Amino acid sequence: MADSTTSTGSPGSRILGLTTLLGLAGLLLFAFALTEPDVRLHPTTGEEFGQFDAVRLLYLHVPMAVLTYVAFLTCAVASAGYLLKRGAWWDVTAHASAEVGTVFCGLVLVTGSIWGKPVWNTWWEWGDVRLMTTLVLFLLFTGYLALRRTPAEPQRQARRAAVVALVAVLDIPLINRSVEWWENRTLHQQSTLAELKIEDLTLFTLMLGFVVFGLVFAWLMLHRFRVGWLEQAQADRDMALAIAERHAEMETLDVDAAIGRTGGGK
Amino acid sequence: MGNREVVQVRELFTDARLVATRDLRIEARSRVLLNQVAPFALLVLVLFGFALDADQRTLRTFAPGLFWVAVLLAALLAVQRSTSLEHADDAHTGLRLSGMAPSSVFLGKAVAVFVQLIVLETLLTMGIVVLYGSEVDDPVLLVLTAAAAAVAVATTGTLYGALASGLGARETLLPILLLPVLAPVLIGATRSFDDALGAAAVDGWAWLGLLVVFGLVATVLGALAYGAMIED
Numbered sequence: 001m002a003d004s005t006t007s008t009g010s011p012g013s014r015i016l017g018l019t020t021l022l023g024l025a026g027l028l029l030f031a032f033a034l035t036e037p038d039v040r041l042h043p044t045t046g047e048e049f050g051q052f053d054a055v056r057l058l059y060l061h062v063p064m065a066v067l068t069y070v071a072f073l074t075c076a077v078a079s080a081g082y083l084l085k086r087g088a089w090w091d092v093t094a095h096a097s098a099e100v101g102t103v104f105c106g107l108v109l110v111t112g113s114i115w116g117k118p119v120w121n122t123w124w125e126w127g128d129v130r131l132m133t134t135l136v137l138f139l140l141f142t143g144y145l146a147l148r149r150t151p152a153e154p155q156r157q158a159r160r161a162a163v164v165a166l167v168a169v170l171d172i173p174l175i176n177r178s179v180e181w182w183e184n185r186t187l188h189q190q191s192t193l194a195e196l197k198i199e200d201l202t203l204f205t206l207m208l209g210f211v212v213f214g215l216v217f218a219w220l221m222l223h224r225f226r227v228g229w230l231e232q233a234q235a236d237r238d239m240a241l242a243i244a245e246r247h248a249e250m251e252t253l254d255v256d257a258a259i260g261r262t263g264g265g266k
Numbered sequence: 267m268g269n270r271e272v273v274q275v276r277e278l279f280t281d282a283r284l285v286a287t288r289d290l291r292i293e294a295r296s297r298v299l300l301n302q303v304a305p306f307a308l309l310v311l312v313l314f315g316f317a318l319d320a321d322q323r324t325l326r327t328f329a330p331g332l333f334w335v336a337v338l339l340a341a342l343l344a345v346q347r348s349t350s351l352e353h354a355d356d357a358h359t360g361l362r363l364s365g366m367a368p369s370s371v372f373l374g375k376a377v378a379v380f381v382q383l384i385v386l387e388t389l390l391t392m393g394i395v396v397l398y399g400s401e402v403d404d405p406v407l408l409v410l411t412a413a414a415a416a417v418a419v420a421t422t423g424t425l426y427g428a429l430a431s432g433l434g435a436r437e438t439l440l441p442i443l444l445l446p447v448l449a450p451v452l453i454g455a456t457r458s459f460d461d462a463l464g465a466a467a468v469d470g471w472a473w474l475g476l477l478v479v480f481g482l483v484a485t486v487l488g489a490l491a492y493g494a495m496i497e498d
Contacts, residue, residue: 083494136446136449139442139446140446140447142442143439143442143443143446144443146439146442146443147429147430147433147439147443150433150434150435150436150439151433151434152432152433152434156432156433157433159494159495160429160430160433160494160495162494163425163429163491163494163495164429164443166491167425167447167487167491168446168447170483170487171447171449171450174450174476174479174480174483175449175450177450177476178449178450178453178454178476181457181472181473181476
């Protein structure tokens with residue numbers, strides 16, 4: 001018991017962490033060195049066009065975007081589970097996945113923005129549906145995490161956080177629809193991936209990106225979940241300790257009273 | 267629907283009316299909305315004028331968006347006020363002990379906020395007509411949009427107000443929780459007003475549809491989730 005409360009690591013998580021690190025190194029090697037930049041020739045003018053080296057960011061950006069949605073969906077399912085079952089496991093899972101999802105979401109926005117500057121010639125595009133939806137999603141879950149950090153009675157906080165997560169996820173289709181109608185245009189070509197020359201190595205690197213970021217996600221989730229679990233255990237222990245101390249105080253007072261000794265005397 | 271269900275539904279609405287009347291009576295006596303929130307909303311309109319330009323054409327073009335940002339900011343205050351009523355004299359304990367269904371309380375409080383928002387929107391509409399020189403092209407669309415958006419903001423606001431209450435730092439927590447959720451309402455109501463005020467060529471009625479859907483979802487979700495918010 002004592003060991004399990006001092007660390008979030010285990011032999012399994014260490015192997016997972018090591019595999020993740022090796023995978024990340026491999027992914028960076030493939031994405032930034034071994035694959036070719038996206039350069040195409042215009043069929044009539046013969047001019048070079050394409051995304052050039054910026055395409056390399058997509059090997060990171062796309063998997064992270066997919067995992068952002070996986071994380072937020074996990075959070076919604078766990079939140080619904082908490083409201084139905086009221087178990088600590090659901091609550092800690094919801095909190096962990098929201099936190100990991102928000103980190104991924106932030107990275108998706110940053111990598112997307114860096115990619116957009118050379119390809120779209122702008123850091124930010126207001127009319128893009130996915131961009132705006134992702135930003136609002138990021139803000140929604142920033143609010144969720146702020147709620148999680150406010151001091152409150154744990155069950156009360158868990159219940160309210162669960163409702164916020166469910167509303168946030170239900171809001172996504174409406175945000176998506178409204179932004180789509182708002183400008184009715186998108187720079188996010190459906191064909192960003194389709195129009196690239198997806199050759200064997202490109203496809204392999206993209207798939208490797210999914211696997212590696214899947215591992216990063218699993219590793220972060222594992223540790224974040226364990227931190228949350230330990231936090232809850234610690235809070236429970238502190239509470240039990242405080243109650244035991246009060247009991248002990250009361251007993252001392254009772255004994256003192258029984259033998260006729262007052263608080264100030266010896 | 268059986269006899270029992272009919273009685274339950276009737277009770278739901280009777281209780282909701284009681285709560286709404288109580289909240290509105292407190293407002294009628296304290297005049298917080300009229301003396302503080304409404305002047306604040308008009309002040310926001312004036313500040314937009316200072317910040318953007320003295321050119322009325324610019325202001326007229328952006329009037330729909332500025333109007334709805336002013337409504338949302340004022341709505342935050344209205345929701346906070348509505349929530350704080352429950353904290354005064356531990357009123358929420360009284361409500362909980364009254365035996366009313368949480369969904370009745372939710373509907374009642376949302377109706378009270380809705381009525382206040384309609385008053386605010388009326389004042390702000392006069393504000394943009396006078397200050398920004400806006401002209402109403404389609405009054406029916408304008409009124410329906412104002413009502414649909416008020417339903418969406420009042421129901422979502424009431425749920426989130428209850429959600430943030432009883433937690434530390436609730437005054438600062440409410441805006442960051444509520445405003446992103448209301449993003450579709452801001453976009454929809456602005457676009458619809460663009461049409462109603464002739465500020466841009468868009469189909470405002472389609473946007474009104476989105477607002478109605480949002481309002482319905484928020485009402486149902488709020489009525490279902492409100493119990494979990496006030497049970498502690």
